[in-house]
Amino acid sequence: MSFQVYNSLTRKKQPFEPIDAGQVRMYNCGPTVYGRAHIGNLRSFLFADTLRRWLEHEGLEVKQVMNITDVGHITADADQGEDKLDAQARKEGRDPWKISEQHTEEFLADLAALDFLEASIYPRATAHIEEMLEMIDGLLEKGHAYRAGDNVYFDVSSFAEYGKLSGNKVEDLAAGARIDVLEEKRAPADFALWKSDPAHLMKWESHFGPHGFPGWHIECSAMARTHLGDRIDIHTGGEDNIFPHHECEIAQSEAFTGEPFANYWMHAKFLQVDGGKMSKSLGNVYTLSDVESRGFRPRDLRFTLLRGHYRQPLNFTWAIMADSARALAKLDDLVTRLKRIADGQEGAAEATAGEDLVRAAKQAFRAAMNDDLNTPPAIAQLFGLRDHAVQECLGSAAAALALEFLAGVQGALGILDMQEESLDQETQDIFNERIRARENKEWARSDKLRDELLERGIVVEDTGGRTVWRKR
RNA sequence: GGCGGCGUAGCCAAGUGGCUAAGGCAACGGAUUGCAAAUCCGUCAUUCACCGGUUCGAGUCCGGUCGCCGCCUCCA
Known part of the structure; x- marks a missing residue:
């Protein structure tokens, strides 16, 4: 009986076989920490947690990396794109580093409350700028990327397999683009690896210029490579990540290493609320x-x-x-x-x-x-x-x-309550006293004690000739 | 416009060609109970959005219609 998983890359279920026997290297696309995680985010992360738990249940050792994206995703196409963190910081008039720190803590607290197993590591994007730059340099050297002023773009035409995950064709993408194509890009589908903007709040100096920051996709490629190596077993995310995010990750990572990046891509479907989509305007984005x-x-x-x-x-x-x-x-x-x-x-x-x-x-x-x-x-x-x-x-x-x-x-x-529970001495005494009261048919006294126990969060049930208690 | 997913009882949800369509919740009838709560027993889809087709046989495959969801450079 082997573990069958649906692989988005091959669009079918296949037996799971790790690269190294008995060990699994798994990367989970984590949150961008500009706000509180909602139940839809949590569904996707719970899927990752369940996957990790099941792999371990089946005797595999799992190294689980869940990234924290604490630098904004800017869209590739300049000023129409929005950096979530940057925007939130301006809105609140606060330091973006403080915002990401706050929401990272909040996120980890939510996971703990939901009984998630702790990942092996939660790498922060901002702590991997050097690794990103290393990959960008490598991609430039190999001719998979090009510079346009202080910006660097990935050359999609240099990677023949672009589209293999999402099923998109480069020509169709160009036709459907909703945002005006920047002049400096060679092709509409090319995406940013590194951008520069003096007005940006979170920025890093590099050999590309003094005001740079990473493109949206490179941080995951860099963090996965740093913590799991060039080849990984499983990469997860929400279904919306399939394109462009994961498609671009594959392009960057595989163009850089010359090897297959992840063997299994797994994606969770979106959560719906009241039969429709979750949206802020409907007020049903719950946390x-x-x-x-x-x-x-x-x-x-x-x-x-x-x-x-x-x-x-x-x-x-x-x-x-x-x-x-x-x-x-x-x-x-x-x-x-x-x-x-x-x-x-x-x-x-x-x-x-x-x-x-x-x-x-x-x-x-x-x-x-x-x-x-x-x-x-x-x-x-x-x-x-x-x-x-x-x-x-x-x-x-x-x-x-x-x-x-x-x-x-x-x-x-992680849904059961297996705890061995016991009452503190005082509560136990009240409980025993009530049993005696009932035996003596002192109903008023018995009911009063039952109420007292309820106040202590203990529900009493007289069932099948014996009296038992349970919490809540 | 291009690509993909879904539509199973009041609600949620399995089932991916073949015995009587899992399971949960709700509902209803009964049992039990000092009261209460809980529990127990039983009932609850001749039918799988709709229309055609393939097949000895379809919720399951194919075509069409309607509805919902997602992606097509914010998104889990």
């Missing part, structure tokens, strides 16, 4: 803060985003978030039940009863994940397992096996 202020946990968002396949458009609504929270409660219940069964408190009499059911669920889960990270049917297996637990089909040994399986699921998806 993790919005999610939390509506009373949802980061975990609810994580689950919602994993309920759809990463390559399908996913529709986000607040109703679905509520739906997810309820579904997660069922999975929490599964964990609790399995623990009780494993302890012999309930379940089938024979310890090994249902082991085959657990093994089948585990295998189906793995098969789904191995099919290009098909998380929806993988998650469905958990509910199937829950049915078996509820119907008392599982014995203590089977439950222990199931818990082991769920630990693996947690490693891969």
